[in-house]
Amino acid sequence: MELDSKSPAGPIETRWERQRFNLKLVNPANKRKYTIIVVGTGLAGGSAAASLGELGYNVNCFCFQDSPRRAHSIAAQGGINAAKNYHNDGDSVYRLFYDTVKGGDFRARESNVYRLAEISLNIIDQCVAQGVPFAREYSGYLDNRSFGGAQVSRTFYARGQTGQQLLLGAYQALERQIGAGQVTMFPRTEMLDLIVVEGRARGIVTRNLLTGAIESHIADAVVLATGGYANVYYLSTNAQGCNATAIWRAYKRGALFANPCFTQIHPTCIPVSGEYQSKLTLMSESLRNDGRVWVPLKKGDKRLAAQIPENERDYFLERKYPSFGNLVPRDVASRNAKQVCDEGRGVGESGLAVYLDFRDAIARLGKNVIKERYGNLFDMYERITGEDPYQTPMRIFPASHYTMGGLWVDYNLMSTIPGMYVIGEANFSDHGANRLGASALMQGLGDGYFVLPNTIGDYLASTKFEKVDTGHAAVREAEAQVAAITARLLGAKGTRSVDACYRELGKVMWEYCGMARNAAGLKQALAKIPELRERFWRDVKVLGSGEELNQALERAGRAADFFELAELMCLDALNRNESCGGHFREEYQTPEGEAARDDEHYSYAAAWEFRGAGNAPVVHKEPLTFEYVHPSQRSYK
């Protein structure tokens, strides 16, 4: 299969403008004749559904939560990047483009990244106009802060709740369209399959989570905005409901899945406290500005932190990276924490944590300064752990929190199934092998407000649509598949709960396809995952029926898809014989222990094609060329 990115050639600065001119348009009076399905209501889906409604399309919008306002974009804390250069500090669209390509370790498509940087300007304008209460300076103008991976201040924020405020902006715009009758909202409704008729995406099959009814919805185009798959690790910073079902079922209908092994592990999260743990909570990275990371020198040292004398502590980041110290990038900090815990030097009851110690900072600056800088984070930590970080060091450990991989899309954000678009974290397009802080919000809103509404018209205007109704054979077949999965889950009548099975999968993925990977481990995982999957289907116990609100059934269906996706992630990780960004293969590192990229052999996006259950998927390669930002090695010594 030839992967055509449809990315325009010529000067990068004018590619998006030229593309918009070349795309066909749907005239205003004709827009109401088209129906578009949008699945997911986070920053990408919410903004897309609202914008498409404003344009005059009929939109059917779906979310599994009870309200579109609950989508997990709401939990993003830090901020959103935009190349406004309001601070006159040398920022520009080109610099944001450059930082993002480099931050992604040269595994993203240049054209897409440039466009993202370009429309970052419009996003801020739009959000301000909607009433997003961004932080302001005393002058009344917008405030900015700096963030990792950049030397300029380009991050706009609303306290520690930027994601919430941006999402509420998109949600309110969406509700306005719902009130106007332009968008029909289907909350508590989960997409369980994609309907493909004669090679085109023509609708979705859903389950009404309250009544259990399996329903089909027909449309002229389908937009998936269903987020990432970090919950494949069971424990992550994602919400409980975040899942890969929509993109996975679309993959099984023919959409290619690109770079599934590109996942991001965040170094500063509150560690696991017990087997019952359901999720991990992120603590802002800014803590590493003043906190010192350490573990005991001796294995199995169970003394309290205060009883361990200075000469028996190992400040391992400062020791190994004298110039960056505790401020090494996310991936480096995460990998090193894992390493010392693997050596048996981890702290806390589980031994899976390292200390983040503010003792010296408090002695140097005083408690008040520390409180001013990090007071809310210290309170949050105390609320969850019951420990006072002013007195004892924090315990932190890395956790999975974002996935750069996702369904393959072209420059117009269309997948390999004509008529199916994928936006936001669900696609693979803009972050390469590593995402920079404050860029996820930018991409979600960029795709939803400004890219998709411009590109989807081209497909609609240039396609002749056959009439399809819910009696069509393809619809019946998809519904039957969905019903079969539900029946199989309820019919297993095994002896183990969904979580008992799912937790095991998470452990295998974390161990072998987490922060550091190697061929031997990945091969082990590839042997174990099918076993675990078989056990899941044999032993799972889901009570109740399919004709009512059944949360265990929902969770079982999502877990079932993770059992399959996990295998593809390991295959991709094994295929990519290099280290880049969040993908660290232990065999491929520089003598200093840094990620060693192999541009000669792996400068491509790996897009996997499903070839039927039981058959190995096939990898297709989209070569990546860098005309503007030339690949170089990252170093933090």
Next chain:
Amino acid sequence: MRIILHIWRQRNAGEKGRMVRYELPNVSEHMSFLEMLDVLNEELTMKGEEPVAFDHDCREGICGMCGAMVNGIAHGPLPGTTLCQLHMRHFKDGDELYLEPWRARAFPVVKDLVVDRSAFDRIIAAGGFISVATGSAPDGNAIPVQKESAENSMDAAACIGCGACVAMCPNASASLFLGAKIAHLGLLPQGQPERESRAVAMVAQANRELFGSCTNIGECEAVCPKDIKLEVIARMNRDFIRAKCGVG
């Protein structure tokens, strides 16, 4: 520690519900309240009893999906905290806890602790927005916003739409929720053109949804996990009266 739970079990909106007693002998103090319910549900599943349905998602206090009455208090005894952020160390061995769904006519029970809060979405759809179509915005810095206004707006915008205010109010009034959105948008220059029509439309929708009226009791403020202040209700009343009477 040992915790005794009495939980409202109701199969669906049509059937009658009842309190059912459960005992958990080994609750860790580090568990969150919802993790304790997870453990209960695992045990129930193993015994062949249907698990307790409860809404939850982010489990970090921001999505607004979780919530239940714990011994008569929305989100439980810890102020400024959602149920998912409440940890078991705030309880003691042998405690008996009564869990009920949000209680309000406008929030009908769906199942067990799950209620239907879609009335909140319809209130926002009625007017809880600024009408700006994508693409039509001026530069972000074209209209300066006083820092103080932005801060006060943000205080109100922190509302997570969980519904605790309604559940706790003896009148089942949604005024704190309405006021929070009216204050958030009305405190910004961008929100001025629709300020009056917004208040009127949102209040009218709240009445259609059968939320009660506000009688300034203040239970809503006391249980709000995001510390939204009663002042926002005064602001809503002012905008409403100004719209209706042309004064204020």
